[in-house]
Amino acid sequence: MQQLRALLVGAGGMGRAWAKNLAASADARLAGWVDIRPDAAAQAASDLGLAGIYTGAELDRALAELRPDFVVDVTVPEAHHDVTLAALAAGVPVLGEKPMADTMDRARAMVAAAERAGLLYMVSQSRRYDARLAALRRLIAEQIGTPGMLTADFFIGAHFGGFRDAMPSPLLLDMAIHTFDAARYLSGADPLAVYCDEFNPPWSWYAGNACASAIFEMTGGMRYIYRGSWCADGHPTSWEAEWRAVGPRGSATWDGHGAPVAEVLAGDTGFLRPTEARTIAPDADAPSGIAGSLREFAHALRTGATPMGECHDNIKSLAMVFGAIESAKLGQRVAIRAL
Structure with missing residues (x-):
């Protein structure tokens, strides 16, 4: 070849x-x-x-x-x-x-x-190429069913120095697109509207707002809830965030480090219905990060297949970022339009 x-x-x-x-x-x-x-x-x-x-x-x-x-x-x-x-x-x-x-x-x-x-114009959304994230996606689809709620928590005290410390909305502009894009990847849903609150606590070393919470209305009636901070020292989450998906047959979680797990319904009686654990082992041979996006792009060029991150799809994740920023500025729910 x-x-x-x-x-x-x-x-x-x-x-x-x-x-x-x-x-x-x-x-x-x-x-x-x-x-x-x-x-x-x-x-x-x-x-x-x-x-x-x-x-x-x-x-x-x-x-x-x-x-x-x-x-x-x-x-x-x-x-x-x-x-x-x-x-x-x-x-x-x-x-x-x-x-x-x-x-x-x-x-x-x-x-x-x-x-x-x-x-072909493709955006390298490299954090999609994570075998653990792919395993969580399979758990959601195969074990718990279409989620009605998806949550992601991202808390890291990132002392970068440099341009991020001075930029407006450093968390939403520079980092949150990874988590927003992962939410679309995991759920198969697209954004319709958002209400976002963005702020900066008194101790923050950032000039712009380094904390945000957002509720996204997604297709199919799903709600995606994001909470994040880039000035949260102590008990850091993974850079991949901590996830929970709640569906009709149970719930799936991933701490952003190990393998994701699900608890699915195992009976239909009792105040709390009985559940049993399910898991899917991540594919150890799957290329990750930049290597994964480069391989998929090359495959798309050779075959004409549509890759993840193709521009018509990726612009929906970007629209979530700018929709959240607009909502925070206006202090109200805003509709999201990608194209």
Whole structure:
């Protein structure tokens, strides 16, 4: 199988992580690397021992000279729109980092550009590629049935320093999309409306609101309830959050660390109905994180299959983020519109 040739855009920390994954991939190889900072891509390639690849600072020139099979966009969110449109206009599919864009209008323009070009644009929602999350999804579908309520708790005292400490809505803008997207993945439901309260406690080291609670109305009548804080020292949750799904045949939980478990009904009498435990072992061989999204993107390019994170689907998760932020600003329930 011939490897697909990738042009990587962005040579920051995540760019280097993507370069390592491309170098280790059987599906693709790193053919070129660009960054708007002069010599940044060349220095990153040298640091990682990646010889013989194209490096530069001009995306348009690299697209014309390399004619890659796809672009990996690992720039800052504000640049995703321009990078994606340039690649699609050049006839090159795009695998982009989350979030899709820094505004909903730009995200919609990116989806429209993919439609016009007839090319694949996928967002790497890399935390979906977790065998434990996939096992929880199966437990919900196979054991407890369609959930009426799904909850996620995320509490971590993250002392990053840098841009997150100064940005508005750091939890919702930078992190919550992972948890919101996982809720859609687990339930198969899409967002209709949200009521969100966002705030910052007195001890917070963030300038923007680092705490939020939100109730999402989802298709099928389900409610998805999110509680989170990025300034919660002590008793941290997993970065994958702590989950509970409640369905007609029982409940399933996952602490974000080990294997998920379910308790399903085993009888129909008694004040508390009897239950029995069920579990599904995660697939130890499933590729995780960036490696998982890269493999699925390559498979989609070769077969025409629709991958997770395809832009028409992923924009629904982004809409949950901006819907929550709008609700918090207005202090009221708001409807969610993706496209």
